[in-house]
Amino acid sequence: MDGSGAGAKAGTGKRPNERLSSWFVRSGWSKGELARQVNRRARQLGAHHISTDTSRVRRWLDGEQPREPIPRILSELFSERFGSVVAIEDLGLRTAHQSPSTSGVDLPWAGPQTVSLLSEFSRSDLMLARRGFLGTSLGLAAGPALIEPMQRWLVPTPGADQPPPGVASTAASGAGQRRGGLSTPELELLESTTVMFRQWDAQCGGGLRRKAVVGQLHEVTDLLQESHPEATAKRLFNCAAELAELAGWMSYDVGLQPTAQKYFVLALHAAKEAGDKPLGSFVLSSMSRQMIHLGRPDDALELIHLAQYGSRDCATARTQSMLYAMEARAYANMGQPSKCKRAVRMAEDTFDDADLDGGPEPDWIRFFSEAELNAENAHSYRDLAYVAGRSPTYASLAEPAMKRAVELFEHDAVHQRSYALNLIGMATVHLLKQEPEQATVLASRALDVARKVRSERVNNRLRKTVDTAARDYGDVAEVVDLTDKLTAQLPETAQAV
Template sequence: GEAEKPAPPAEQRPSRLSKPELELLESTTAMFRLWDAQCGGGLRRKAVVGQLHEVTDLLQEPQPEATSKRLFTCAAELAELAGWMSYDVGLQPNAQKYFVLALHAAKEAGDKPLGSYVLSSMSRQMIHLGRPDDALELVHLAQYGSRDCATPRTQAMLYAMEARAYANMGQPSKCKRAARMAEETFADAGGDGEREPDWIRFFSEAELNAENAHSYRDLAYVAGRSPTYASLAEPVMERAVELFAKDDDHQRSYALNLIGMATVHLLKKEPEQSAALGRQALDIACKVRSERVNTRLRKTVYTAARDFGGVAEVTELTDELNAQLPESAEAV
């Protein structure tokens, strides 16, 4: 009977992770994601990073294969979120480090759609950093890697990111085609009751309109402040603002789209409307801790002040912005 004896310890040793514990880890990740959408990356980043370390420690121990797969998925989602929050508060090198970690973990989990989502976050960061060619390369990598397994909602999000990259590269026809593909693919999403992963749920009709509107707006800038593209952006941005206004869970997106709408009015030389939207965005920006929102708002208001300094509404908004959101050390 000696031969069988070594087997039981693995079974008896309480694997440090029970099923309820695993489920709790997964639901905590979803909760962190919701918090991030509600109140920006600043408040919860350290908690997410702490949780990520916890999961990474668990992965150092021998785990059953199914558990280890779920832990890698968890690690990938947490690392992506840590990267996203770092990006949101302006810590760009940190963000890149976490995104790369997320990509490795998604690969270990064998989760191609999740990997494509991480790549889309990386591509968004590249657009933010003024590197649209790199952004496009990352989106194409994401599309190539997940074409056979990503849900329509995920594919639509990737098309929308492709449109953003083309817009910033100044390629109108490719941009419009990708934006149209995003709309068509999105029309197939969710109707068949498919089980969507939690990380793609943010990509709603509001988000789709927001992405495409920002693509048209970016085209307008790249094309030398073209009012034609600004007019193309306007109804789509209006729809996004209208949908986000009803959504308490995505206040940061609401603020970003109010600012987007304000920039569209500046392109159309309508400073009063722009200032009114800027004021609404300022109210939300004071509640949402997002350096990205603050930076975009400052940029938009200072542009308005430069181009339309004589307009009373613009002057008032500039003073209010300087009083309520002074340049902070956090932006460094």
């Protein structure tokens, strides 16, 4: 028994699953290929008991309902194949019953519930990771089911004049409060630890320290269940928001998309409790990036506009520039070149004002450097090129900005994942310009970096780029050599999460 069946024999009163069959036929996969992909994804999730074969796939098509985590895995695989969200229900499969704390994104916008949900979800994540079922009990939200709850980020919370959870009343006798509260050095240590985790993520990828970040988040939520002065409680909520966003980003980086979305949503709730609208806009930008990755640029644009509106009076020029750059990415993927170009110009013009702000900026936005600005704008033009049918004009617009990003990241010892991603981006630009030999040089350099960075996102983009080169230029010697090198040096193995 491989754990992927429904426990009943095939053909016993079941009707063929026409929905699953339709998606399967359109995918172009064979039964064996789908089985291999399911097994690979299961290993990445830690579900090592899954061992699917062609006969099992045939039984699913015949109507057998697989047990979790198979429905979730199939949903993710087909979503990635078609570039848009393919829900479990779209495949004619049933979802397991989920408690409100682990399903959906429409959560109560109130401090006590935010603390409780952060604590429960981080604890479950740590426990399920040890048991080998990480991320298998969640589903992705998209469209109105995602956007409408996020719009409540700007709605005042009922009872906002009451002290939030963890805040000690000035009239309270101090019962239940930590003696003396958290000291300033203790708070600063918590905050500096988050900075350190963020640097590790940029340098080593999300697969190396994700569980450590989740563990730190759980510790902070424990502190939030105690009484503190209001200023301390807000700093703790801010710390929780940053850690939850980082846990979401690292989950996204290793391919755990539903888990990532859940952390992003909880991070936005915590940012609201902290009263930090710029941080909330940053969380929304991370959610927007994920939606672009999942082929939902309309949702990405809604999230970015919400971020821009919510932080219009308080975000620094650097943060506003980042939001314009993400707006350009969304417009590019929607095939709207004039709006994309306008957003690119706004990103560049606003970034020029970043040094004029004067005051210190939060650590979470410091990643948005000149290199990152060039990288985002280059990817916008690159995406436009693909949407416009591999347009060489937009590829030419992407090339100088991508080249500049690669030059800057090459000498950045911290942002190695960004270096790899932009090497891959530059390789795709050369492919768009029908220059396969130059593309293989960049992709080979990216492979050298990818071997040091534990990022499934980098690995998948590199594999996809090399697959495209092999499909279009399979008779070019450099492409053949790179394909062999990739197979030998970057095997498809599970990521540590």
